[in-house]
Structures are given as C-alpha cells and as structure tokens.
Amino acid sequence: MARIVRFHEYGGPEVLRIEHHDVAAPGAGEVRISVKALGLNRAEALLRSGRYIEMPTLPSGLGLEASGTIEAIGDNVEGFAPGDAVSLIPPLSMVRWPAYGEFLTFPASQVVKHPSSLNWEAAASVWMQYLTAYGALIDIAGLGKDDTVVITAASSSVGLAAIQIANLVGVTPVAVTRTSAKRQALLDAGAAYVIASTEEDLEARLKEISGPEGVRVVFDPIGGPIFEPLTAAMARGGILIEYGGLSPEPTPFPLFAVLSKSLTLRGYLVHEIIGDARRLEAAKAFILDGLASGSLKPVIARTFPFEEIVEAHRYLEANEQFGKIVVTI
Structure with a gap:
C-alpha cells in the first residue's frame, strides 16, 4: 500500500485527501518509481476545482511532475534500471497518469534521467x-x-x-x-x-x-x-x-x-511539444544541455512535506511564490 492524493468533489484545497492504495506492477513499457519530490502546477489547482481542460471521473488523482528512483521495470523497457534517478515529463492526461503519490507506475517514454547535479526538489521542478x-x-x-x-x-x-x-x-x-x-x-x-x-x-x-x-x-x-x-x-x-x-x-x-x-x-x-516525439526530443536535448551547463536552474519558492499537501495548494493559490512550489516525500 502507498499513500496517494485524491479528491472526491470539486473545490478548494481542503478537498484533497491522502489515501492508501495498492501500487500497480509495471506493465510492458512501464516503470515503477519511488517518489522523492513533487512539483506543483496551477493546472492541478484547476483540475481540483473543475476548471481544467480535462474533466475527471471522481474520485480522481492529480499531479504532473515528480522525481525519484526507479524501483522496478516492465517488459520491453530499455535504458533504465532499478536505482536510476529520474524525473517525469508531464503526461498528456494527469487524470490517466496522476503524479501525487509515494509510488508511481508510469510509461518509460515519460521518464528522463536528469543531471546528477540536481537534487530531488530541483529535479521535480524541471519539465513543466x-x-x-x-x-x-x-x-x-x-x-x-x-x-x-x-x-x-x-x-x-x-x-x-x-x-x-x-x-x-x-x-x-x-x-x-x-x-x-x-x-x-x-x-x-x-x-x-x-x-x-x-x-x-x-x-x-x-x-x-x-x-x-x-x-x-x-x-x-x-x-x-x-x-x-x-x-x-x-x-x-x-x-x-x-x-x-x-x-x-x-x-x-x-x-x-x-x-x-x-x-x-x-x-x-x-x-503540443509533449505529444510530438520529434519536437519533444529536441526540447529535452536543449533543456538537458542547459541544466548541465548551469544556464537553466530551477528556482524553488518553498517546500512542503507530503502530509501538508492542502497547505501547499493554499500557498499555490495565494500567488505569493517566486518560482516553484515543491512537496517532498
């Protein structure tokens, strides 16, 4: 069992709940990740309040960005091994692939080995x-x-x-x-x-x-x-x-x-970029080069522990931050 965040009704940050659920074993082309940090985005607040570009069936998970280590790999996965430090390319649908959780099963195509110079908080703040x-x-x-x-x-x-x-x-x-x-x-x-x-x-x-x-x-x-x-x-x-x-x-x-x-x-x-393999590869190369050189460096506004996900969303909606809000696990 692992902790995940879901909401059963639309509303403010207070509708978010931490629940315990089984973690799916990775299928073909998938990896399972032990999450260390989550990056928060306004899209998640919009989904939670019923104002996003996709409407979930409730209850629903949420989340677009995370970093952590690969725990297990499914069939037909190449280039990754258990223990690799990775971060997530935001999925096209966070309803189908929600990131708020202690363990995630994700398509390997959405996973990137980030530069070792990044800590977990920075790595969770890169891709969106x-x-x-x-x-x-x-x-x-x-x-x-x-x-x-x-x-x-x-x-x-x-x-x-x-x-x-x-x-x-x-x-x-x-x-x-x-x-x-x-x-x-x-x-x-x-x-x-x-x-x-x-x-x-x-x-x-x-x-x-x-x-x-x-x-x-x-x-x-x-x-x-x-x-x-x-x-x-x-x-x-x-x-x-x-x-x-x-x-x-x-x-x-x-x-x-x-x-x-x-x-x-x-x-x-x-x-547009995430859904186009050619454009995504060009973007990843540009960003990874910038991260490696230090020209690109995520700015962290504030971190919250996983248990304070409601408070983290309240801070997100207060519009006081300078940079990225991160939740650590």
Whole structure:
C-alpha cells in the first residue's frame, strides 16, 4: 500500500485527501518509481476545482511532475534500471497518469534521467516549466539574438524559466509583474527590465524599452485587459503566445492593433511539444544541455512535506511564490 492524493468533489484545497492504495506492477513499457519530490502546477489547482481542460471521473488523482528512483521495470523497457534517478515529463492526461503519490507506475517514454547535479526538489521542478517556455519561445516563436521578449507573470516558475531561456539564447527579457515587490528578485533572476503593471504605464514602458520597432514576442498566461497595452507595443509581424487565462476579466480582441501590424495571437499548450516525439526530443536535448551547463536552474519558492499537501495548494493559490512550489516525500 502507498499513500496517494485524491479528491472526491470539486473545490478548494481542503478537498484533497491522502489515501492508501495498492501500487500497480509495471506493465510492458512501464516503470515503477519511488517518489522523492513533487512539483506543483496551477493546472492541478484547476483540475481540483473543475476548471481544467480535462474533466475527471471522481474520485480522481492529480499531479504532473515528480522525481525519484526507479524501483522496478516492465517488459520491453530499455535504458533504465532499478536505482536510476529520474524525473517525469508531464503526461498528456494527469487524470490517466496522476503524479501525487509515494509510488508511481508510469510509461518509460515519460521518464528522463536528469543531471546528477540536481537534487530531488530541483529535479521535480524541471519539465513543466522549461518545456512550456521552450515550446513557446524556441519552437514556435524562434527567438533570435536581436529579439526582445515580454514575459508576463514573470515570477511564476514558467516565467522564470522563460527569462533563463531568453538569456541562454542571447535575447532581452522584459519581465512584467503586478507590483514592484518582486522587482529586485526578477532583476537578480536575469530580467533585463522589470515593469510593475499596476504601478506603471505598461504600453509606454514597453515602447520606451523596445524603441520604434516594437516588441516581436510576447509570452502571456493572463489574458484580460492586459492584451490591449501589450499588442499596442508590439512590432509589425509580432506574435503573442497565450498559454493561460489567469485574468477573471474578459479578454478584448485588439482588432486594430492586429490588423495594422499583422499580428499573430496564438493559443499554446505544452501538450503540443509533449505529444510530438520529434519536437519533444529536441526540447529535452536543449533543456538537458542547459541544466548541465548551469544556464537553466530551477528556482524553488518553498517546500512542503507530503502530509501538508492542502497547505501547499493554499500557498499555490495565494500567488505569493517566486518560482516553484515543491512537496517532498
């Protein structure tokens, strides 16, 4: 028997329960992992509250990221052995493959040997944030050295990953955050500029930074009214990549900015990368190289023990973190 986390009804963090269940033996192409740490993501809070892109049959598990050691391997698994230190590529469905548990049985194709320099907490914080940022900025937008990229919700784990990737490829990262409270931390994390959107004129500051040519790439998980100043400061032929919908307010369509500048507004899910074997291999190689060189380094906001999973979710929804929230087992 092993402890797992499930919820039997939709709601706030308090609906999460720690339960004891049998662990499935690994089948063909699968491995069983003894988990050391879990990485938390907003997607899990959305699933728990009934607002995610997939709707589970209740009760349901949840979770997208974990690190640990391989305990057993199934038939037709190559390249792994018991005792290997590994981390998980987020599955296409966390309902089918939930990660919150002491032991996990997962497809070997979703498992990666991470660099030995990473501890368990960092290893559990790698793949969701860096795959999301890589897919948008490198795979889709094709960032080049003369680019400036605007990164909103910059203190999130994905925002910080985007700042690191921008610096790795020689791009100027502009971090957008709500207030100036995290300004110095974002500068220390590698942002070239920081804009506090509730304290400054976002459009004017972006135009000041980018000059008359404007910003080619915007990476945003918020939506809502921020679309108008963002697109107003974009360059002709620019691309705004939207990977979330955190704003509770309606998102206006900036018609005249889009028409006059031939802008692309593109929705994006990391599943595009995870579900494409060729693109995923390129992403993994890029990220593993960055981790090995130290150019990419997960930022941990806070860790919680497994027994405090409810408190960890409360902290996740408080929007106070700078980086990744991790649960240790």
